[in-house]
Amino acid sequence: MAKPQSRKPSNAKRRGKPAPRPKSRDVLWGWHAVAMALQNDKRRITGLLCTSRNEAELGERLDELTDSRRGEFPEPKIVDKETLDTLAGPDAVHQGIAAEVLPLPDVAIEDILEDAGERCLLVLLDQVTDPHNVGAILRSASAFGARAVIAPDRNAAPTTGVLAKSASGALDAIDLVHITNLSRTMEQLRGAGFWCIGLDGAADGTLDGADLKGRIAIVMGAEGSGLRRLTRENCDLLARLPTSGPVATLNVSAATAVALYEYARQNQG
Numbered sequence: 001m002a003k004p005q006s007r008k009p010s011n012a013k014r015r016g017k018p019a020p021r022p023k024s025r026d027v028l029w030g031w032h033a034v035a036m037a038l039q040n041d042k043r044r045i046t047g048l049l050c051t052s053r054n055e056a057e058l059g060e061r062l063d064e065l066t067d068s069r070r071g072e073f074p075e076p077k078i079v080d081k082e083t084l085d086t087l088a089g090p091d092a093v094h095q096g097i098a099a100e101v102l103p104l105p106d107v108a109i110e111d112i113l114e115d116a117g118e119r120c121l122l123v124l125l126d127q128v129t130d131p132h133n134v135g136a137i138l139r140s141a142s143a144f145g146a147r148a149v150i151a152p153d154r155n156a157a158p159t160t161g162v163l164a165k166s167a168s169g170a171l172d173a174i175d176l177v178h179i180t181n182l183s184r185t186m187e188q189l190r191g192a193g194f195w196c197i198g199l200d201g202a203a204d205g206t207l208d209g210a211d212l213k214g215r216i217a218i219v220m221g222a223e224g225s226g227l228r229r230l231t232r233e234n235c236d237l238l239a240r241l242p243t244s245g246p247v248a249t250l251n252v253s254a255a256t257a258v259a260l261y262e263y264a265r266q267n268q269g
Contacts, residue, residue, distance in 0.1 A: 025046060025100055025101070025102060026100075026101055026102070026103060026159070026160060026161060027087055027088060027098055027099070027100055027101070027161045028098065028099045028101055028161050028164045028165075028171075029084070029087075029088040029092055029093075029094035029095070029097065029098040029099075029161055029164075029165060030093060030094060030095050030097065030164075030165045030168075031095050031097055032165075032168040032169040033099075033161070033164040033165055033167070033168065033169055033171070033172075034048075034097050034098065034099045035061060035169060036169030036170070036171070036172040036173055037099055037101060037169075037172050038061060038062070038065065038069075038073070038099075039065075039172070040104075040172035040173075041069065042104055042105055042172075043101060043102075043104060043172055044072075044101065044102045045072070045073050045074070045099050045100070045101050046074065046100045046101065046102065047074055047077065047099065047100030048073060048074055048075070048076040048077065048098075048099055048100075049076065049077050049078075049079050049083070049084065049087070049097070049098045049099070049100070050076055050077075050078065050079070050096055050097045050098070051078070051079065051080065051081055051084065051096035051097075052078050053096060054095075054096040054097050055076065055078055058076050058097060059076070062076075081096065084096065084097075084098055088161060089161075089162075092161070092162075092165065093165070103159060104159075104171075104172070104176075106178065107148070107175045107176075107177045108177070109150065109177055109179055109185055109188060109189075112147060112148050112150075112175065112177060113188075113189075113192045116147065116192065116194075116215060118214065118215070119213070119214055119215070119267055120147050120194070120214075120215045120216070121141075121144070121145060121146040121147060121216055121217075121218070121260070121263050122146060122147055122148055122149075122150060122189070122194065122216070122217040122218070123137060123141050123146055123148075123149045123150065123217070123218050123220065123256060123260070124149075124150045124151070124182065124185070124186070124196070124217050124218065124219040124220065125137070125149065125150065125151040125152075125156065125220055126152075126182055126219060126220065126221045126222065126227050126228055126231045127152070127155040127156070127221070127222045127225070127228070128151065128156070128157065128220060128221070128222050128223075128252055129155060129156060129157050129222065130157060130223075130252075131157040131158065131160060131162045131163035131166060132162065132163075132166045132253075133157070133166075133223070133251065133252050133253040134149075134151070134156075134157040134163055134166070134167075134253075135157075135162070135163040135164065135165065135166025135167035135168075135170070135171070136166050136167070136253035136254075136256075136257075137149060137220070137252070137253050137256045137257075138163075138167040138170040138171055138174055138176065139166070139167050139168050139169075139170040140253065140256055140257040140260050141170070141174055141256075141260060142167075142170040142173045142174040143170075143260075144257075144260035144261065144263065144264045145264065146174065146260065147174075147175070148174060148175040148176070148177050149174060149175070149176050149177070150177045150178075150179060150182075150185065150217075151176070151177070151178060151179070152178070152179055152180065152181070152182050153178040153179065153180065156178070159171065159176065182231060183230050183231065183234050186217070186219070186231075186234040186235070187234065189217050190236070192215070193214075193215050194215040194216065194217045195214070195215065195216055195217070195236045195237065196217045196219055196234065196235045196236050196237075197210060197212070197216060197217065197218050197219065197235065197236065197237050197238075197239060197259075198219040198221075198227050198231065198232055198235035198237070198238045198239070199218065199219065199220055199221070199227075199238075199239060199240065199241065199255060199256075199259055200221075200226060200227055200232065200238040200239070200240060201226065201240050201241075201249065202240070203238040203239050203240040204238075205237075205238075205239050205240070206239060206240055206241065206242040207239040207240065207241055207242075207258075207259055207262050208242065208262055209239070210237055210239050211266075212262060212263045212266045212267070213266055213267055216263060218256070218259050218260070218263065219231060219235055220252055220255065220256050220259075221252070222252065223251055223252050241255060241258055241259070
């Protein structure tokens with residue numbers, strides 16, 4: 001399955017405003033999420049809480065930061081496990097550590113396009129609303145070298161502690177870009193030389209037969225409903241995974257990981 005006729009990237013640099021997001025305080029928990037937040041110079045941390053058994057480890061991690069970064073953080077507050085249970089939720093695996101944070105600064109799609117290289121991978125989410133799935137997608141996207149994950153600000157998973165825990169630190173390692181209209185964003189990406197490849201279980205060809213070299217945007221739909229009609233129409237190619245057997249479907253986060261692996265396989269070297 002070859003790409004359509006080659007198109008040249010647009011030189012337009014008109015910058016739009018990213019979709020607004022609430023600026024209320026949020027809570028991250030678990031060592032991976034908190035450690036990556038500490039290392040992210042774009043993240044503002046307003047509170048650090050840990051149990052007494054984790055005080056020494058948190059202190060060591062803070063000491064590993066540069067002096068300029070160390071001064072940005074509040075002194076850790078020692079609390080009991082029950083306090084963290086209440087803060088994170090009764091079912092949260094907080095590992096005795098939590099951070100009160102402000103949301104990350106908004107990132108515009110133009111910022112992503114300005115520094116996109118000849119090879120660049122993006123992941124677009126079409127109404128994927130489960131924070132566990134979005135968190136897992138962020139983790140896979142970071143692991144396979146994607147530049148960003150892009151999602152509409154409506155009908156999308158909120159960037160809460162649940163998403164951050166599922167992302168295992170990737171929320172602070174890769175840009176999560178919120179946009180207003182997915183179809184318009186796909187048109188903008190095509191103007192910048194990206195090929196939009198939509199995963200669709202009903203597609204004729206499989207993903208391993210598609211040319212994924214260069215600038216690629218992999219488009220994933222919600223579980224059950226899949227890609228919306230307008231989203232499918234805005235894709236350059238539709239492809240499916242070569243699954244079979246009595247249970248031939250994967251959830252959206254697992255399917256995304258497979259698609260990202262195929263991109264990485266084709267772009268080796």
